[in-house]
Amino acid sequence: MKRIAMTARATSKVAAIVLLAGWAPLPAFATGSADQDQRVDGGTITYVHQQEPPCLWGGWVQQAYLARQVFDYLVSYDNGQIRPWLATDWSQSSDRKTITFHLRKDVVFTDGTKFDADAVIANYPVWEKGIGWHGFTYMQGFTKVDDFTVELHLSEPNPEIYNVLANGHYGFQSPTSIARNTSEQKCLAPVGTGPWRVEKWTRGAGISFVRNDAYNWAPPNAHHNGRAYAQRLEWRFVPDATTRWGALVSGEADVAYQPPSVQWKNAQRQFQTLSFVATGRPQGLSFNVSRGPFTDQRVRQAFVDAVDRKKIVQAVFKGTVPFEGNGSLSKTTPLYLNVDDNYPFDPAKANKLLDEAGWTARDANGYRAKDGKTLEARLPFNQAIIDAEGAVALQVIQDQVKNVGIKVDLIPLTQTEGFAGAYSKPGDKEISFGYWVWPSPNILDIVYNHQLKGQPNGNNTTFFNNPEIEEQIIDAQREPDPKSRQQKFNTLQQWFTDQAVAVGVYNFTYNVAIAKNLKGLWQDQGNGLLNFYDAYFVKE
Amino acid sequence: MTASVTGQARAASERQRSIFKVPLSVALSVLVALFFVAAAITPAALSTHSPFDTDLLSSLTPPASDHLLGTDDIGRDLYSRIIWGTRQSLLIGLGAMAVALTSATVLGFAAALAPRWIAEPIDRILEILLAFPTLLLALLFVALLGPSATSLLFSVGIGTAPGYARLIRAQTLKVKSSGYVEAAWALGHPGHTIFRQHIAPNAFRPLVALFALGIGQSVVWASGLSFLGLGVAPPSPEWGALLEAGKANITVAWWLEIFPGVAIVFVALSFTQIGRYIQDRLEGTLHQ
Numbered sequence: 172m173k174r175i176a177m178t179a180r181a182t183s184k185v186a187a188i189v190l191l192a193g194w195a196p197l198p199a200f201a202t203g204s205a206d207q208d209q210r211v212d213g214g215t216i217t218y219v220h221q222q223e224p225p226c227l228w229g230g231w232v233q234q235a236y237l238a239r240q241v242f243d244y245l246v247s248y249d250n251g252q253i254r255p256w257l258a259t260d261w262s263q264s265s266d267r268k269t270i271t272f273h274l275r276k277d278v279v280f281t282d283g284t285k286f287d288a289d290a291v292i293a294n295y296p297v298w299e300k301g302i303g304w305h306g307f308t309y310m311q312g313f314t315k316v317d318d319f320t321v322e323l324h325l326s327e328p329n330p331e332i333y334n335v336l337a338n339g340h341y342g343f344q345s346p347t348s349i350a351r352n353t354s355e356q357k358c359l360a361p362v363g364t365g366p367w368r369v370e371k372w373t374r375g376a377g378i379s380f381v382r383n384d385a386y387n388w389a390p391p392n393a394h395h396n397g398r399a400y401a402q403r404l405e406w407r408f409v410p411d412a413t414t415r416w417g418a419l420v421s422g423e424a425d426v427a428y429q430p431p432s433v434q435w436k437n438a439q440r441q442f443q444t445l446s447f448v449a450t451g452r453p454q455g456l457s458f459n460v461s462r463g464p465f466t467d468q469r470v471r472q473a474f475v476d477a478v479d480r481k482k483i484v485q486a487v488f489k490g491t492v493p494f495e496g497n498g499s500l501s502k503t504t505p506l507y508l509n510v511d512d513n514y515p516f517d518p519a520k521a522n523k524l525l526d527e528a529g530w531t532a533r534d535a536n537g538y539r540a541k542d543g544k545t546l547e548a549r550l551p552f553n554q555a556i557i558d559a560e561g562a563v564a565l566q567v568i569q570d571q572v573k574n575v576g577i578k579v580d581l582i583p584l585t586q587t588e589g590f591a592g593a594y595s596k597p598g599d600k601e602i603s604f605g606y607w608v609w610p611s612p613n614i615l616d617i618v619y620n621h622q623l624k625g626q627p628n629g630n631n632t633t634f635f636n637n638p639e640i641e642e643q644i645i646d647a648q649r650e651p652d653p654k655s656r657q658q659k660f661n662t663l664q665q666w667f668t669d670q671a672v673a674v675g676v677y678n679f680t681y682n683v684a685i686a687k688n689l690k691g692l693w694q695d696q697g698n699g700l701l702n703f704y705d706a707y708f709v710k711e
Numbered sequence: 712m713t714a715s716v717t718g719q720a721r722a723a724s725e726r727q728r729s730i731f732k733v734p735l736s737v738a739l740s741v742l743v744a745l746f747f748v749a750a751a752i753t754p755a756a757l758s759t760h761s762p763f764d765t766d767l768l769s770s771l772t773p774p775a776s777d778h779l780l781g782t783d784d785i786g787r788d789l790y791s792r793i794i795w796g797t798r799q800s801l802l803i804g805l806g807a808m809a810v811a812l813t814s815a816t817v818l819g820f821a822a823a824l825a826p827r828w829i830a831e832p833i834d835r836i837l838e839i840l841l842a843f844p845t846l847l848l849a850l851l852f853v854a855l856l857g858p859s860a861t862s863l864l865f866s867v868g869i870g871t872a873p874g875y876a877r878l879i880r881a882q883t884l885k886v887k888s889s890g891y892v893e894a895a896w897a898l899g900h901p902g903h904t905i906f907r908q909h910i911a912p913n914a915f916r917p918l919v920a921l922f923a924l925g926i927g928q929s930v931v932w933a934s935g936l937s938f939l940g941l942g943v944a945p946p947s948p949e950w951g952a953l954l955e956a957g958k959a960n961i962t963v964a965w966w967l968e969i970f971p972g973v974a975i976v977f978v979a980l981s982f983t984q985i986g987r988y989i990q991d992r993l994e995g996t997l998h999q
Contacts, residue, residue, distance in 0.1 A: 431959040486767040566946040
């Protein structure tokens with residue numbers, strides 16, 4: 172009963188947010204309390220996913236999806252509420268810079284090591300080293316108060332810290348494994364306290380998980396406690412959407428990630444579906460404001476005016492993914508500001524702005540030019556982040572801006588190239604395209620702060636550098652009063668939209684199709700990751 | 712004079728009969744090949760739309776009079792994309808064969824004619840490379856060079872070169888030990904003259920047919936690599952890329968897979984047929 176009440180509240184909250192934006196998702200759980208009677212204990216769930224990350228855990232959301240199966244977290248994120256998990260309760264100091272967590276005493280890692288204050292402390296350097304944007308959490312480290320009490324120290328008050336800790340990135344590994352296992356072992360088969368443990372990772376094929384039979388510390392938003400219902404979880408990597416769909420249809424897989432949009436209606440008819448509009452930053456255009464033609468605000472605005480973003484999203488994704496006008500926050504992120512009506516498709520205005528900006532000459536191919544230089548933009552995109560349909564949307568954008576005389580060079584990058592830093596410097600590109608899943612508005616700090624620990628911030632794809640605005644972001648982030656906080660974040664989102672530093676195109680949406688005999692699967696409301704712990708098969 | 716005229720007329724008549732002796736399949740293959748060659752040279756003359764212009768209101772339109780082969784998911788005219796894609800697909804096929812034959816010629820002659828300390832290592836390397844399937848070698852080079860039209864061309868070319876190199880080596884060795892070459896040596900002709908006048912022309916002869924056969928094969932390999940996402944970047948209308956882009960919509964827009972596939976099959980078959988015909992003619996065993 173408690174579970175049902177929670178899920179209903181969850182659904183209504185998300186629905187409220189997205190209905191305001193004119194887009195209705197499906198509930199983010201595959202229900203079936205009546206099916207509990209038909210539940211089959213054990214079995215193997217086969218899930219086909221697109222991206223294969225280099226390690227099971229790290230700073231990429233794809234790693235959080237995997238890590239969440241193996242690790243547990245201090246707190247859990249339950250539709251805007253922070254609830255206990257490995258920490259039973261917590262309190263914060265008056266300056267909001269120290270948080271004291273009291274830990275559960277019955278938690279054990281799958282290698283037999285006990286979870287305690289020492290385990291928490293041992294994990295901090297691992298986070299610091301393994302999560303690229305860790306510096307933006309303002310964490311300074313943990314200190315031990317007693318065996319089951321720790322204090323977390325912050326350099327800045329950060330109301331988002333609980334969302335951060337609940338996120339799939341900040342899980343706990345066994346201190347024994349951290350001390351003794353090789354880097355490769357810790358990368359491919361880290362030892363956690365979670366409901367599953369890694370049995371084997373076959374590169375290029377998939378990961379075999381087996382359930383942790385001792386598991387008895389599920390978060391309060393889980394549907395049950397105790398070990399997972401299924402015996403095994405086979406997580407297969409299948410980059411091609413059509414093949415994933417084929418695997419589901421043929422019965423080879425039980426759950427398929429991101430079916431082709433053209434099949435979504437079939438998926439809803441023939442299977443169960445889950446859909447989650449990711450929090451954080453949407454798939455959007457980030458203009459290089461440090462050098463090149465997009466340092467001129469008029470050129471940026473002209474580019475956006477020349478693109479019929481709403482129609483592109485509808486045509487390419489066929490209703491499976493919502494349009495997003497805001498380039499800084501997505502629809503489901505707390506304190507989101509809807510700017511969907513800014514920059515309606517207006518090629519005439521785009522042409523006028525470009526004329527005003529001095530791009531009046533034409534080159535031999537009909538593109539605009541100034542001082543003998545063509546108005547050209549390189550747009551590299553990582554194919555592990557922009558899937559085939561996203562690449563099609565980019566091709567339409569390329570064609571539409573051509574009509575106002577802007578040349579766009581699409582440069583597809585492999586996952587390896589993208590993460591190795593290809594086309595990541597200010598001189599390498601004029602436009603970036605990509606998303607960032609993050610459950611709080613402090614994503615602005617991550618993507619617009621020009622520095623991280625004194626070095627250029629690699630997450631700042633606009634190469635934005637404005638100390639005044641950066642200070643406003645920190646100020647909004649610190650603000651304890653909810654009303655003022657909303658106001659401050661609204662101002663910032665509107666500013667970034669008006670300046671056209673970054674504009675949204677569509678929300679990164681985690682869609683899955685599920686076989687009818689698999690019930691209980693649900694998506695975390697922080698980043699949409701699938702929770703296989705509660706999933707079970709029913710008799711057909 | 713009369714006898715001479717009669718002789719000329721007979722010769723002309725024999726030539727005419729010989730033309731009519733060309734099998735129908737070869738004649739059709741030539742026509743198909745000519746069509747695609749024309750499309751590669753002047754795509755604008757044969758296409759009906761721009762291959763890149765999107766029209767979101769006409770997405771996934773089935774074949775009809777305004778879009779002969781239908782449209783893709785963002786309303787681009789498929790017929791025009793196939794026509795414009797011909798240039799890239801054929802250029803990759805031709806270029807790959809040029810790369811393959813050039814490198815194969817150098818390696819093949821070196822393996823057959825160079826001193827043993829040069830020939831032996833080349834021979835061993837060719838044997839090692841031959842142990843790998845052609846497509847696997849091509850994949851390796853794409854991985855090294857990165858996906859692009861140029862790297863496709865070189866990857867397929869280098870991937871197929873070892874087979875041709877072995878053939879040239881074998882042919883050269885055969886010609887080298889033939890009676891007329893030995894006679895030329897006995898007459899005191901210098902080595903470069905023997906190579907130019909006897910060895911090279913006779914070793915090259917089978918390659919003329921292989922070149923035509925290889926174009927079709929290279930187009931198929933290059934399209935295969937593009938289909939795997941290892942070829943030309945979007946929005947290029949290269950045929951393998953068209954197949955790759957269309958597969959997500961195959962259940963609702965069959966034309967996106969069928970027509971680019973037919974184009975690849977037609978090119979591969981026509982060039983293969985022409986190559987075989989030339990091969991048969993050269994061997995003097997033309998099948999009626």
